[in-house]
Amino acid sequence: MSALMETTPAAPLHRASPGLWTLAWRRLKRDKIGMVSLVVVVFFLLLMVGAYSGLVAKNWSKEVGVSYSNPSFMAGAENLEAQQAGAVDKSAKVPYVDLSDIDPLAPKYAEWAKRTAEIKITDTPRADTLLFGGDKWGRDVIQKAIKGAETSIFVGLVAALLATLIGTMLGALSGYMGGRVGDALEWFYNVFTSIPYILLILAFAAVFKRGIDTIIFILAFTGWTGIYRLVRAEYIKHASREYVKAAQAIGASHTRRMFVHILPNVSHVCLVQLSQHVVQFIKAEVILSFLGLGVPVDSVSWGTMLAEAQSELVIGKWWQLVAASVSMALLVTAFSMLTDSLRDALDPKIK
């Protein structure tokens, strides 16, 4: 009796071994390229949140500079377009001709003059140069690029989340259930993959109205197939493992086994896929917006910026092209390298 009493809760003989995510995080922290990429990606995500909440690039649509204003580091450079825009304004003033004796509206002149006086016209001074130049309407290219980043990243992120959700759900069902359900889902998968991907996107784009929500839907609904394939293979592998059988033995339901027991063990596949699809969808969104099938005209994305840049380049205004492509290349490079590092860090074979 006393012996039992004396057995104090001794320190456990083995410490809890670190889980997959702890190990992965440790490995990722050692990966310098991965960490740098992570910082860049987080920076862009913060930028997106900032632009969404209006902290940065709030006034992106304000016409603050002259048309095609030069970047400030080439302030002296010749800018024919900007001068021309100014010249048109001056020549537009027509010499005044007095028509009051024949004009039937003449009695109303005084009233109109009074009303005109009531309206205050504030002539915003337009800057000759902007930090990285302006577009056709004199909007700041840097602010546009930030606002464009918000749209493009938001679309890529949400579409990738949706696609991963669809792919994981269907893949889990198909891989775990097999049989009739599996066959039906395989048929569904075959239907989507037998249509060339670009055609599938264009067919969807043809019937839906333009808008950010539409493009997210289209990308997600056409892009889930690769994730489905991988998740299904993982579920087939896991469904027959002992721990799942053990879960069945203690009476766990199918849903519980699928999503509480197996899902954590395949979630690293989903995460890598998610990351990969964000990159893919950002690229796709840029192309679709460029073609006018993406974001509506009143919003800006990297794709619409590139569409404007194409004609600007011919008249020598390269800054919008550079702003859009460099910011996009920076994010996509960082995201791709982060994906590679994540894949390495999460690979359970490397210990």
Place this chain on the structure above:
Amino acid sequence: MGAYILRRIAQMVPTLAGVMLLIFVLFNAVGGDPALVLAGKITNKEQIENIRKQLGVDQPWHVQMGYFAFEVATGFNCTWRSFNDKPDAVKADTKADAKAQAAAKTDAKAAPNAAPPSGCQAVRSWATNEEVPKILATRIGPTLTIMIPVLVLETIFAVLLAIGVAYVRGTLTDRMIMMICTVAMSISFLVYIIVAQYYFGFKWGVFPVQGWSDNFWKNVVTYAPLPIMLAIFVGLAPALRLYRSFFLDEINNDYVRTARAKGLSENVVLLKHVMRNAMLPIITNVGIALPGIFVGSFLLEVFFSIPGLGREVLVAVNRSDFPVIKAATVYLAMFTMIINLTVDITYKAIDPRVSFK
């Protein structure tokens, strides 16, 4: 082998049916009333009703699905009234009045092989009134003129470069090249096209900025080189990365160590032993890319005004020309399935280990 091919073809049927169902649902249910799309600004109810009748969208959906299947199979568009002439169609609709049935039967007896049924007409584009099968047939040429050289050259270049990189694996050169590839892949295809078109076409005048002619050789010599080079340049980075990994997967195998152990030079090991085994995944990869050459790179076609399939579909999307999009999607899906089967069969010829199960 024969049984395998038959089974694969049998599996294609439900998939194709699914593709048609998807397209049908997309364009008839989600896309809104086709009559309204076609009518555009016409608000006259009677006229719209007429268009609906002409298109057959006043019929129940399973009948419409039948029309669509008929369109896909024959390239002819038949509304119900004209369809009544077909005996099998009458059978399908038991409610059709007896008189029409009798008339149809006599008609069928009189001209059993009369195709197309009277009143049917070739499926036409809503925008240009061109016959859709003809549109597709004329647009495939330019697309292939661009895409076949792209696929062939890109594969050759990527394989050669991948061997080179695999040869110097782990060195600074290798890491630098991989880094450059990652960065090159992250720049949008759009940027490459815009910049190349500006410099090569506009500024230096090496190639025409855009255009196409009726002469095949003129196309190959003057108009095609710039888009082809661009596509190869952009496609090279991802292909190189992928093929390098295929080579590296093979390099650590036992047979490579054996080959080295018996004194073979690194060249022979790489080019003979590793190459043969790495070719398998490479060929699979080319097989996956193969159906894509029919759609082509629609971006290139748009930028360089090449009258190919991709551009045609994009134009059709912009003017809601549903018949063209529907036809392109369904036929290219069929094409894809057939090519995939061909690739799988060819596989057997290359790798004797592959068995048909």
